[in-house]
Each structure stands twice: as structure tokens, then as C-alpha cells.
Amino acid sequence: MDLDAVADELYGLSPGEFTAARDERAKSARAAGDRTLADQIRRLRRPTQAAWASNLLVREQPEEVQRLLQLGEALRQAHKDLDGQQLRELSAQQHQLTFALARQAGELTAQAGQRISDATRQEVQDTLHAVLADPEAA
Numbered sequence: 001m002d003l004d005a006v007a008d009e010l011y012g013l014s015p016g017e018f019t020a021a022r023d024e025r026a027k028s029a030r031a032a033g034d035r036t037l038a039d040q041i042r043r044l045r046r047p048t049q050a051a052w053a054s055n056l057l058v059r060e061q062p063e064e065v066q067r068l069l070q071l072g073e074a075l076r077q078a079h080k081d082l083d084g085q086q087l088r089e090l091s092a093q094q095h096q097l098t099f100a101l102a103r104q105a106g107e108l109t110a111q112a113g114q115r116i117s118d119a120t121r122q123e124v125q126d127t128l129h130a131v132l133a134d135p136e137a138a
Contacts, residue, residue, distance in 0.1 A: 001029060003040050011047060011055050014114055018046040049116050050123035053105040057124070060108050061101070068097060072132040098128040 006025050013021055022044055030038035047055065058065050071093055078086040102125035109116045116124075130137045 001025075001032070001034075001037065003037060006037075006041055007044060010044060011052075012059060014112060015046050015049060015052050016114075022046075048123075049109075049114075049120045050127060053109050053116055053120065053124050054127050056108045056112065057101060057105040061104060064101060064104065068101060068128060068131060069138050071097060072135070072138055075132055076135070094129070094132055098125050098132070101125075101128055 006029075010018055010022050010025065022041060026038045026041040029035075029041055071090065075087070075090045075094065078090055102121050105124045106116050106121045127137075132138075
């Protein structure tokens, strides 16, 4: 058991399941004699609804997320090149794609048994915009 594997598992759960599962993984690590890992696991924070929805989108729709990453690269290049025509075209695609992906995230959370609010869906869309602008966020 390592932190990355545990974090990947935990952040795949709904926020309501997160804390109990996190505490159980920390307890298991401590029982196995790995206090450092147990402490690291215990420090993992429950995701917000928007973070959970975004994670679910990445896990369930990787090809769509890849389209977003490619669009982000193209937008950054168009900014770098000062290509106004390309920026206008890509900007329109940006709005359409982030809206569609945020909607898909809402559908995925509903299928997982938890509907998200319009405000949370907007937070997801804001996260997707951040991914377009910042390679580190991507």
C-alpha cells in the first residue's frame, strides 16, 4: 500500500464515503506498522462536490478530457502567436466544450446517486476553464 494508490482509490469515492474509507485505510496502514503512511492518509481531505464531480469526469470520460487538454494547448499557442482569428475560433470551442463537460459531470454524479447543484456545476466549469489556461492545472 502506498499513498498514491490509496489517494487514487479514495478520490474515486463519493464525498460521503470518503471519510470512513480514509480512516479505515489509515487504520490498516497503522496496523501494518507504517505510521508515516497512516499519517499521510489521515491528512487527505474530503473532496468538495465540485472536485468529486471533476474527478468523476476524468475517470469516466478520459477521451473528452483529452479533447479539453488539446484545446488548452491550442489556446495557449494561439495566445503566444497572437493569432486573433484562431483565438476567436478556439474561444467559442472553449465555451461549448466546458459547458458540455460540466453538464456531463452533472449527469455522472446523478448516475452515481448524487445530484449536484447548478452552483457546483458552475464550479466544475470554472475548474475546466482553469485547466485550459494553466498547464499545471491540466
